[in-house]
Amino acid sequence: MYFIRIFFLFLLCCNANAQVPLIANIPGRTNINLNGRWQYIIDPYETGFYDYRYVERNQKDKDAYWNSDVPQNKTDKLEHGYSTKNTLYVPGDWNSQDRVFLYYEGTVWYKRSFDFKESMNGKKVFVHFGAVNYKADVYLNGIKLGMHKGGFTPFNFEIPDSILKPENNWLVVKVDNKRMKDEIPTLNTDWWNYGGITRDVNLVIVPNDFIEDYNIQLQKGAFTREEKIIEGWVKLSAPIKGEIIVEIPELNIRNQIAANGDSVSFTLSSKYLKLWSTKSPSLYKVIISTPADKVEEKIGFRNIEVNGDQVLLNGKRVFFRGICIHEEMPEGMRRAYSYKDAVYLLGQVKELNANMVRLAHYPHSENMTRVADSLGLMVWSEIPVYWTIDFGNDAVLAKAQTQLTEMITRDRNRASIVIWSVGNETPPGDERLAFMSTLAKNARILDNTRLIAAALENFGLNGEQVVKDKLGDYTYIIAVNQYIGWYGGLPDNCRKVKWAPNAKPMFFSETGAEAVGGFYGDSATRWTEDFQEWYYKEQIAMMKRMPANFLGVSPWILNDFRSPRRNNPETQEGWNNKGLYDQKGNKKKAFYVLKAYYDEMEKKYEK
Ligand code: GCU
Numbered sequence: 274m275y276f277i278r279i280f281f282l283f284l285l286c287c288n289a290n291a292q293v294p295l296i297a298n299i300p301g302r303t304n305i306n307l308n309g310r311w312q313y314i315i316d317p318y319e320t321g322f323y324d325y326r327y328v329e330r331n332q333k334d335k336d337a338y339w340n341s342d343v344p345q346n347k348t349d350k351l352e353h354g355y356s357t358k359n360t361l362y363v364p365g366d367w368n369s370q371d372r373v374f375l376y377y378e379g380t381v382w383y384k385r386s387f388d389f390k391e392s393m394n395g396k397k398v399f400v401h402f403g404a405v406n407y408k409a410d411v412y413l414n415g416i417k418l419g420m421h422k423g424g425f426t427p428f429n430f431e432i433p434d435s436i437l438k439p440e441n442n443w444l445v446v447k448v449d450n451k452r453m454k455d456e457i458p459t460l461n462t463d464w465w466n467y468g469g470i471t472r473d474v475n476l477v478i479v480p481n482d483f484i485e486d487y488n489i490q491l492q493k494g495a496f497t498r499e500e501k502i503i504e505g506w507v508k509l510s511a512p513i514k515g516e517i518i519v520e521i522p523e524l525n526i527r528n529q530i531a532a533n534g535d536s537v538s539f540t541l542s543s544k545y546l547k548l549w550s551t552k553s554p555s556l557y558k559v560i561i562s563t564p565a566d567k568v569e570e571k572i573g574f575r576n577i578e579v580n581g582d583q584v585l586l587n588g589k590r591v592f593f594r595g596i597c598i599h600e601e602m603p604e605g606m607r608r609a610y611s612y613k614d615a616v617y618l619l620g621q622v623k624e625l626n627a628n629m630v631r632l633a634h635y636p637h638s639e640n641m642t643r644v645a646d647s648l649g650l651m652v653w654s655e656i657p658v659y660w661t662i663d664f665g666n667d668a669v670l671a672k673a674q675t676q677l678t679e680m681i682t683r684d685r686n687r688a689s690i691v692i693w694s695v696g697n698e699t700p701p702g703d704e705r706l707a708f709m710s711t712l713a714k715n716a717r718i719l720d721n722t723r724l725i726a727a728a729l730e731n732f733g734l735n736g737e738q739v740v741k742d743k744l745g746d747y748t749y750i751i752a753v754n755q756y757i758g759w760y761g762g763l764p765d766n767c768r769k770v771k772w773a774p775n776a777k778p779m780f781f782s783e784t785g786a787e788a789v790g791g792f793y794g795d796s797a798t799r800w801t802e803d804f805q806e807w808y809y810k811e812q813i814a815m816m817k818r819m820p821a822n823f824l825g826v827s828p829w830i831l832n833d834f835r836s837p838r839r840n841n842p843e844t845q846e847g848w849n850n851k852g853l854y855d856q857k858g859n860k861k862k863a864f865y866v867l868k869a870y871y872d873e874m875e876k877k878y879e880k
């Protein structure tokens with residue numbers, strides 16, 4: 274039965290993934306950037322997609338919003354149009370750009386024109402999106418290029434050169450961010466449903482036979498040897514007879530591999546390789562070339578593994594001084610997307626003296642993982658299989674698998690990523706266990722070099738706490754969200770709790786309390802910074818009593834963030850205020866309590 278389920282899932286993925294394979298390392302290729310002001314049409318009734326009988330319009334239907342909005346003559350009747358009166362900035366969510374979009378959930382049509390003067394002999398061109406939340410139907414000059422679902426992972430479609438024009442190419446994207454029961458995530462989340470083309474858009478020009486994907490990593494266990502072994506593979510878009518060259522100039526490595534097909538694997542070695550670590554995040558320029566193509570990027574080399582009830586980074590026990598982050602800039606109440614945003618958010622993380630970030634609850638932008646690489650921050654990256662997904666639906670499992678594959682494909686060369694998480698706070702049950710364990714197994718098949726996790730839940734308020742969730746049998750660590758003192762009892766309940774040891778490393782993947790920035794009082798007054806400070810003091814005292822397998826914590830959360838679920842008119846008003854930084858970027862009192870704990874743990878584990 275299990276095999277049949279996996280095979281069916283594989284077939285579903287192929288079908289759901291009707292696009293061409295994801296092209297790796299977009300920043301390292303020839304791009305024409307299409308960021309900027311796009312014109313839009315708000316279309317809550319999807320008039321541009323369905324006719325008045327709610328039948329999908331055919332491709333040539335002049336009332337379809339993917340077709341020209343220019344009347345052919347004065348008698349022409351057209352009831353749609355793109356205008357400079359209505360523009361949105363891309364990348365960026367629509368909710369924060371105009372009050373009309375604040376709570377909007379539905380379809381918005383985006384359109385921009387571009388000229389294309391490149392000579393295309395021997396080349397191909399793709400349109401690549403860093404992310405679109407949630408469903409994207411993409412058209413060029415009235416021809417549909419493809420459809421993608423998933424709000425936080427990249428995708429690309431090939432543009433047949435038969436439809437490209439030298440001038441005034443019409444790129445139209447139908448974006449629909451309606452929440453649906455059978456999607457990933459599902460109807461309810463505790464974050465704002467920011468819709469739009471939320472990350473970069475590029476035209477990517479590649480040779481006909483191009484380097485499609487590759488992986489290059491430190492061999493498992495290689496950190497112990499003086500001669501470090503690096504291994505990897507290169508996947509081409511088509512078979513070639515020729516040489517593939519892998520170079521790491523700073524290490525004087527130039528390896529020529531004879532290719533006779535569409536992929537090669539290789540091993541390299543060096544006595545001079547400096548390992549990537551949180552204290553010394555060494556990155557090396559890696560250049561991969563074929564007779565027709567060449568890509569390069571900075572890559573770090575390290576090992577991460579579980580050994581008994583410990584996690585080892587390059588063979589040394591590591592303690593996670595973590596923090597959770599939503600991909601959001603509180604100032605401006607908007608999705609974070611840029612390199613500057615990533616530097617800002619991860620700069621806050623470094624101020625906290627954290628060495629790890631849990632990028633909740635969905636893959637963040639490539640800027641975040643590349644900046645984490647350069648700052649030496651370990652990353653927990655997660656797909657938004659969040660709360661009560663439609664676990665009995667194989668089509669939903671295929672969607673989760675597609676997002677898992679896209680997340681791992683985009684970031685498999687990021688040294689900072691040490692954990693792939695397949696979900697958060699999913700409710701125990703047989704269908705859920707089958708669904709989640711399938712994802713955990715597939716994550717391991719896609720990448721057996723990193724830890725696989727899922728954030729579980731624990732609600733106990735006193736006595737011994739034993740984590741019994743069977744999903745923990747399929748993950749490398751036992752990661753638990755607990756809110757003792759906020760969602761149950763008061764902070765001093767922590768004194769009544771004793772956590773049972775277990776055979777795997779144990780991690781508090783969330784814990785936190787709300788505080789309105791600047792609201793002070795006595796520590797028993799909920800919503801004050803003083804209460805949140807008390808919460809952290811009691812939680813940390815409990816953490817100091819954890820058994821030896823305690824791996825660390827990533828408290829919820831770095832910054833206050835937006836959520837339509839948080840509607841106390843005095844203390845929330847659409848904000849979840851569990852941030853250690855408030856809505857204006859000011860540190861709350863609890864920030865200093867956690868930082869003091871992290872300074873202490875740094876001395877204890879990284880002296
Ligand atoms: C949950 C959940 C978060 C949520 C948090 C909270 O654990 O994982 O997404 O925001 O608790 O209630 O604040």
